Amino acid sequence: MSDTSAPRSLSDPPDEVNRRQALIRASARLFREQGYEATTVRDIAGAVGMRSGSPFYHFKNKQEILKAVMEEGLHQGYERTVAALAQASTLQAQFRALVRTQYGILHDEGSEFIAVLLYDWRSLPPEYKQEIIEVKDRYDALWQQTLQALLQAGLLGANAAHDASAAEDVKMARLMVMGAINFTATWYKKNPVPGHMDLDALTDRTVRFFMRMDNA
């Protein structure tokens, strides 16, 4: 239905793609707040000023909306992470960039896609999971390189590298660090009061906890 749409002139497609994007963004916000199962197609339609049947003009069913939200999250996350890493010169700066970017991806306004990926994963039909996992692997690979180098330098975690930082150790380190960061989705709240911890302060504390600082 979306790959065999009628031929159209070069001037009218933008709107259709914008409506689709609006649905994805609104869905992400609603899924993030209420969960996928508790969110109604009518909720989604209403959020963008449509009637209840209209989202099915853009997606063939509700599950495809969920999949699109997750794909959008991985796409944005990948781009933001690559850009952040490119700005960092030292190994330590790279780690800080990874942490700060992940916090932004999880907590920035309008950036609810990855939180949905994490917390509504079980609602995604198995056929779709494979596709998403492949994209997610490329995303995780961005972390793997920096963490591998940090481990080898003895700068990550409580202990100096044991052997030669086996691939298994790097993976475990990534799961621990990303797990701690991703879990902030369950407890971190933004701007409740002026004095509260913002994402930069959260990044500081996180980096300090996981990475050796030796400012000596």
Place this chain on the structure above:
Amino acid sequence: MSDTSAPRSLSDPPDEVNRRQALIRASARLFREQGYEATTVRDIAGAVGMRSGSPFYHFKNKQEILKAVMEEGLHQGYERTVAALAQASTLQAQFRALVRTQYGILHDEGSEFIAVLLYDWRSLPPEYKQEIIEVKDRYDALWQQTLQALLQAGLLGANAAHDASAAEDVKMARLMVMGAINFTATWYKKNPVPGHMDLDALTDRTVRFFMRMDNA
């Protein structure tokens, strides 16, 4: 409906409480697999051999079942953690005990309650959240003591204690460590193949990553 049941002799109540427990256990398993919203009262009833209306003899609505699952998890978790801590003599042994116990609570067969608490939190009605939070605070306090001592001794995390291990630092350390552990609920799978990492191995790796080992 449940607080004004008919007066009964001292010999027949046990069964009623057993049926209620069976509902809680079955619900926990179903919620863990499918999520609260995707689980039907009919699913729950069927899992314990009841008809669809019968769970409402034990709970006044579906949300009360969710609340009961979470309360059961916190109760069991508290007891298991206290027992594990009591067995540990050194500070390091206490940390290992906390980690291993939490992994058991999250991944042992028949122990799905806390995973439900973590992943279906947003489905719990706000009125109930307050009650659960109070119990959860006591649970978290069990971690706080050990982590505070570890931080002060410079044994936790990548850096030696900075100031005097402020309460904020202890809380942050707990959120990071428990976050990493709790997040295993999303990726760790039990006994897939003989050679796979079991909970003891997972504990080893976790402890080694977060706590200074100095076996010198």
Place this chain on the structure above:
DNA sequence: CCTACCGATCGGTAGG
């Protein structure tokens, strides 16, 4: 705890 049932809602579709 069962039988029988109900009102409400939900995902999705036909036909324009």
Place this chain on the structure above:
DNA sequence: CCTACCGATCGGTAGG
């Protein structure tokens, strides 16, 4: 993208 609609299912209840 709307109107109008449908079959299925869901949480919950009455009455025993």
